[in-house]
Amino acid sequence: MTKEVVLLDLWLSPFGMRVRVALAEKGVEYEYREEDLGNKSQLLLQMNPVHKKIPVLIHNGKPICESLVIVQYIDETWKDKAPLLPSDPYQRAEARFWADYIDKQIYSCGRMLWTTKGEEQDAAKKELKECFKLLEEHLGDRTYFGGDNLGFVDVALISFYSWFYAYETCGNFKMEEWCPKIVSWAKTCMQRESVSKSLVDPLKVCHDFVLPRRKTLGLD
16 A cells, blocks of 8 residues: 555445545545455455445554544544534534434435335335435524534535435435425535535436346346
8 A cells, every 4th residue: 555545435335425525625635446345355354354344444554444433533633624523522422413313314215215116115215305304404504514614414414415316216206395405505515626526426326326226126
């Protein structure tokens, strides 16, 4: 490894994308290594022997695993620029709570939406809408979940923007009609170079991965 910061990742991973956003916000240069999860590299297996998953951030030869842990590590290590977590202990705890909620609810409901059909898909669609509505309430009239600046919760959620089109296509709905505030928030985030250059084109996620995968699963 030639660089002191290396990211083992997969192009369409929302968990990897949030790490990319955090690194870009901090202005950290790093080496990106695309992983083939069907044929995992020895480096990935060595650096994440427990879960054997991406993303893994390697900093000076030491691995940090799990995306939210990685984002917190980035925030604490490169603390001189663009703080992501608030300094107040209660606000930090609240931000961690909502980021955890996003991981547990948005990811699982979204995955269920595009990997099922019929009643199961309808149930996932209903639950996903409720999750986004709750996040919309939490956002309120703020520009970002972090207030006036991009914060930890924003970084946690914005990576799923690359998957919005796939959710809409598979579930036959429009996010703009469901939760206009979330869509408006996402567009504001996308005006930041750190976000726009880190996120994958939603059409690519849908047409190059999700729809072919649904066919493989016999859903279309």
